[in-house]
Each structure stands twice: as C-alpha cells, then as structure tokens.
Amino acid sequence: MNRLGDATSPYLLQHADNPVDWWPWGSAAFEEAKRRDVPVLISVGYAACHWCHVMAHESFEDAGVAKLMNDSFVSIKVDREERPDVDAVYMTATQAMTGQGGWPMTVFAAPDGTPFFCGTYFPKANFSRLLESVTKAWQDQRDEVMRQGAAVVEAIGGAQALGGISAPLTADVLDGAAAKLASEYDSENGGFGGAPKFPPQMNLLFLLRHYQRTGDARSLEVVRHTCEAMARGGIYDQLAGGFARYSVDARWIVPHFEKMLYDNGLLLRVYTHLWRLTGDPLARRVADETAQFIMRDLGTPEGGFASSLDADTDGVEGLTYAWTPGQLVDALGVDDGAYAAGIFGVTAAGTFENGASVLRLARDIDDANPPVADRWAETRRRLLAARDRRPQPARDDKVVASWNGMAIVGLVEHYFATGGAESLDAAIKAASLLAERHIVDGRLRRVSRDGVVGSPHGVLDDYGAVAEAFCAVHQATLDGRWLELAGGLLDAALAHFPTGNGGYYDTADDAERLVTRPADPTDNATPSGLSALAAALTSYTALSGETRYREAAEAALGAVAPIVSQYPRFSGYAAATGEALLSGPYEIVIATTGDPTGDPLVATAYELAPPGAVVLVGAPDAPGVPLLADRPLLDGAPTAYVCRGFVCDRPTTAVADLTAQLARR
Numbered sequence: 001m002n003r004l005g006d007a008t009s010p011y012l013l014q015h016a017d018n019p020v021d022w023w024p025w026g027s028a029a030f031e032e033a034k035r036r037d038v039p040v041l042i043s044v045g046y047a048a049c050h051w052c053h054v055m056a057h058e059s060f061e062d063a064g065v066a067k068l069m070n071d072s073f074v075s076i077k078v079d080r081e082e083r084p085d086v087d088a089v090y091m092t093a094t095q096a097m098t099g100q101g102g103w104p105m106t107v108f109a110a111p112d113g114t115p116f117f118c119g120t121y122f123p124k125a126n127f128s129r130l131l132e133s134v135t136k137a138w139q140d141q142r143d144e145v146m147r148q149g150a151a152v153v154e155a156i157g158g159a160q161a162l163g164g165i166s167a168p169l170t171a172d173v174l175d176g177a178a179a180k181l182a183s184e185y186d187s188e189n190g191g192f193g194g195a196p197k198f199p200p201q202m203n204l205l206f207l208l209r210h211y212q213r214t215g216d217a218r219s220l221e222v223v224r225h226t227c228e229a230m231a232r233g234g235i236y237d238q239l240a241g242g243f244a245r246y247s248v249d250a251r252w253i254v255p256h257f258e259k260m261l262y263d264n265g266l267l268l269r270v271y272t273h274l275w276r277l278t279g280d281p282l283a284r285r286v287a288d289e290t291a292q293f294i295m296r297d298l299g300t301p302e303g304g305f306a307s308s309l310d311a312d313t314d315g316v317e318g319l320t321y322a323w324t325p326g327q328l329v330d331a332l333g334v335d336d337g338a339y340a341a342g343i344f345g346v347t348a349a350g351t352f353e354n355g356a357s358v359l360r361l362a363r364d365i366d367d368a369n370p371p372v373a374d375r376w377a378e379t380r381r382r383l384l385a386a387r388d389r390r391p392q393p394a395r396d397d398k399v400v401a402s403w404n405g406m407a408i409v410g411l412v413e414h415y416f417a418t419g420g421a422e423s424l425d426a427a428i429k430a431a432s433l434l435a436e437r438h439i440v441d442g443r444l445r446r447v448s449r450d451g452v453v454g455s456p457h458g459v460l461d462d463y464g465a466v467a468e469a470f471c472a473v474h475q476a477t478l479d480g481r482w483l484e485l486a487g488g489l490l491d492a493a494l495a496h497f498p499t500g501n502g503g504y505y506d507t508a509d510d511a512e513r514l515v516t517r518p519a520d521p522t523d524n525a526t527p528s529g530l531s532a533l534a535a536a537l538t539s540y541t542a543l544s545g546e547t548r549y550r551e552a553a554e555a556a557l558g559a560v561a562p563i564v565s566q567y568p569r570f571s572g573y574a575a576a577t578g579e580a581l582l583s584g585p586y587e588i589v590i591a592t593t594g595d596p597t598g599d600p601l602v603a604t605a606y607e608l609a610p611p612g613a614v615v616l617v618g619a620p621d622a623p624g625v626p627l628l629a630d631r632p633l634l635d636g637a638p639t640a641y642v643c644r645g646f647v648c649d650r651p652t653t654a655v656a657d658l659t660a661q662l663a664r665r
Helices: 027-036 050-060 063-072 084-098 124-140 142-160 171-184 201-214 217-232 261-278 281-297 325-332 334-343 370-388 401-418 421-438 460-477 480-496 529-544 547-566 572-583 600-608 655-663
Strands: 040-045 074-079 105-109 115-119 447-449 586-591 614-618 639-644
Touching (some): 027 040, 027 074, 040 084, 050 063, 063 124, 084 105, 084 115, 115 142, 124 142, 171 547, 171 572, 201 217, 201 572, 217 281, 261 401, 334 370, 401 460, 421 447, 421 460, 421 480, 460 480, 460 529, 460 614, 529 547, 529 586, 547 572, 600 614, 600 655, 639 655
Parallel strands (some): 040 074, 586 614
Antiparallel strands (some): 586 639
C-alpha cells in the first residue's frame, strides 16, 4: 500500500500513485522493516529535480521494479527540502561511500537506519540488478553488511564532528579569503570553476562587503563581471526574470531550468547592493526583475513564497523556455522575429537540444537609447505573452521557513535601496505567515503548505534565516514585535543547538535521533545553519544592544574561521557575516518626526551604509525600538546617530558629517 496520499510535500505527492508501497519518513516504517526483517530503501529527492523525475518514470512507475522493492524492502520516500537533517546524514554517507553525492539519492539501510550501501541515480536495468543483489546480500551475508554499515556510521560521525575555536575571524583571514577567491575566479566567463557552474551568491555578497571595507577594486570587479555574465546568459530568464539553479556549461548559456527560491532571494541581495554601490543600470534592472519574479511567480495565496519551479515541463526539460528561429517568427512576425533572434542569440544550430536555443542577451541594452530600449522591452513583452501560452513547469508550493527568510531579507534590502513599497509589503506578508503559522509553542516548524504547518521541526538554518528576516522587517517597520520574535528564536537556537565549543549542530537537542547528529558548517547551495545563525545574531546585537549575542556570533565564526581561510568558496556567508562584525556593524539611526521620503540624511544612510549595517528611521523613543530610545532631534531637525561596536559618534543634522562618519573605515 502506497502511504503518500496524505503527504503535504508536493514531491511526495508526485509519488503517491506509484505501484511502490512507499512509506513517509517515520518510526512506523522502521518498525515495519524490523517486523519483516528486511532492509530499508531510502529514496531522497525534491520536486524540481530533473533526474528524480527520470528515475521515477523509469523505475518507480514500473510494476516489475515496484514488485522487487515491495517484496524485499520497506521503501521510504523523503523530500530533502522538508527533512534536510535526514538528507544531510545520508548524503554524508553517500559521499563517504562513493566520493560524490546528488539527487536522487538512493540509500539501503538496516532497520535501525544504519546505511550500508549508497548511490544516486540508477537506470532501470541497473537498479533492478542492484535490488536483487542487495536482497541476496541481506539474506546470505548479513554480518558483512552490518559491519560495512557500522564503518559508514563511524566515518560519517567523524565527518560531522566539530572541533573547538581555532582562531577569530580576523581582517587578515578575510583579506586572504578575498584574495584566494580572486585567484580562483574565471576571468573569461565570470564565476568560479567549470561546468556545471553555479551562481556564487554568497561569495559575491562577501566580496561586495569586502570591497566596502577595504576599497579593493579586484573584489568589486569579480562581482561586477560575474553578475553581468550571469544576467546576460541563459541562466537568467531574459523574459520573466529570475535565475535558474545552475548552468550546465561554464559560460552560463544553458541552464538546468529549475528556479529555486533561495537562489533568487540571495541573488536579489547581490544585484541590489551592486547597484547601490556602483549605480550600474543592469544591476538595478536585474534586481527589480528578480524581486518581481519572487513576488509574482513564487508568491502563495497565504503570503509566503513557494520553493521552486520544476526543471521539466510535461517531462521535457526546457520545453517552456527554449526557442527556434522559426518559433520567434511565429510569435513576432518575420522582421521582429529576426530582430529577436539577433538580440537573444537564437541561431539555426541552436544552443540547447533539437536546434532550439536558450535566450541570452547578446547586445547591450541597459545603456541604449530610448527607441532601442523600447523595442527590446516590447519584444520581451510579446515573447513572454507567447511563452505564457505554452505548457508551464510545475511549482513546488510548500513554504520553507529558511528560504522564505532569505527572500524576506532580499526584499527588505531591495526596498531600502530603491524605495519599492511592493517589495516591503511582500516581505511583511511573508514574515507574518512565518510568525503566525511556523512558530508553534515558541519553536519553528520548517514547512507549511496552503497555510497548514507541517510536522518537520525547524533546523538551525531555519532559526538563523527567519530571525535575520525578522530583524530586517523590524528595521523597515519599527514594529517591536519583530525584534521580540527574533530574540525568541535566537534564544531557542542558543539553548538547543550548540555543540558546547562555539559551534552548532544542525538539529536541536530534542529533535528526532538519527544515526548521527548532523553539523555541517560549510556554505553550499544555501548558508549553513551556523552562518545563518551568526548573521542573525550580528543583526540582533546591533538592534538590541545586547552584547551576549555578539559574543555568540564571534564564537560561531571562530569555529568556521579555518574553513574561511582555506576554502572560501564554501564559506561565503560566514565571510560576509565576518565583514559585518569587523565593520562594527554600524548602527545608523535617523531620528525624524516628518516624512522621511526625500530626506537627504535618510538617502545618505541607505546609500552609504557599511557592510551589515542596521538602519532605522523614525520618531525618537518609538516604543519597541531600542535604537530610537533617547535619540532626540537637534534643534527640531532630522538628526543622524551613528554608532559602531557600541561606540557612538556625535549626532549630526548635516549630510556632510554623516557622509564622513559612514566613509570611515
């Protein structure tokens, strides 16, 4: 009997009609495996995963394969986005056994959860033979199987162990990390490494902050070039905005088409700050379009943001997005079709499959004369209308707490930089959903769907990202509720996740016990739980003035400082947070009783805010806002108060003085 029909996860529901007798993750499945004395098959994936769909169609929908699974295993289907703790444990095991990882992940385990054989995608014939081989090994060589499993658990337990604080995250460490990133940078194509190439959002955020602190022109150039290359490439949706997960090539031409909320939330921050620091019109356009994509295409009726759009449409990758020259002509006519082919790099040979091309921006447009820009904009509009009539990719509409937190911070920062009220309104609605549905008895739940909260408990990155989001909304709204909520989440994280030596586990001390307790401090597709928590602690310290949270942030970053020094590509968010702490972070208050719109002090504060600065604009002594306490107006005029690391400059009403205070390094 397939037991996934009542799942809240869209990924699990995709498998609810399989002939496989799937179980959701839980103790009942393992008890059943013990009762039957059979191994457990754990299949981990996510809704937007192309090869997950392929393996499902090839194997899990096949009656013969399903019979092999049902006869000899208890099969468990896991959504890695709902249960990142389960995914982390078994991904570490998969990497330890095979030297690589990815999804779909296929794990064979004993009834107590101990993994003894791991892999990723298996073609149908190979998977069938594997099922038969594992069944025979379990029946005839169980002692050897269990010895192998015990060795795997010992290995992954060591891989997850965290040492003590090695060294503080100093200016020298951050300078060295920036230099190492510059040396690994792809100066031809932008980004880092070869194919497949992922948007290095957290590294770009770090390098922007590093540039602000040091004035290092090389760091800024790495960001500028990479952002331009991505924005002109196929990885960026040239019609509707938003970034795909990664490019299959090194030049950003052909994406793997799924669009993830976390990528776009983080990249929104990068492009917003690149525009803020340089005035680059391309960066401003992409920031605006990315914000619109998040709100329009990922917004849910309850006010949150959906997790992703699938890579496939009707089982075909890129069906929605790729174009041939003939399709452009069909949509636009001969003249405009030829124009679109030229400006979007669509050729008869194609850049994708079957002679189709992924749209790129082959010409400069952001500095173009108005008639040129107008024609391009109208062409985009008409092509998007034609594309909207095509079949569309499915959407995973579950709301993930940490990913929504990242999007909220991006939208608030976009509002601060551009004044876009729509971004702030969307951020407040999403934060309200998290506060009202995801916080249960003072603790976070990771997911909700259709406004109904799921059972998985929040992991460390949920606490960090949501607390950071609440801090951002507090700055924008001056509502003390958000600061209070952030403090409650941080107190819960400090109570339930620490290792005792400055580091943090990814799961709480009262969470479900797995074969090991995961604790990965590296930043990968998203910030690690440790990095996310350190960022939230840093913002909360500046907003509340409570030093113990800063001490916790410094200890957490100290635990990861050796990784920042040696492997900066895998510690970008930690390094970005380190820049904020090193900067102060600055606390900038503009005390005013008037409309801040157009106030030059307010504009200067937002424009020149140093790395990680908190900015509040409002009336003196506003309730629930510690930074506005005892901050009167001087001579009745709007007044700027600038503090750094709990040391304050003299208040001023002059823009020149505020500029000098914020320019100080």
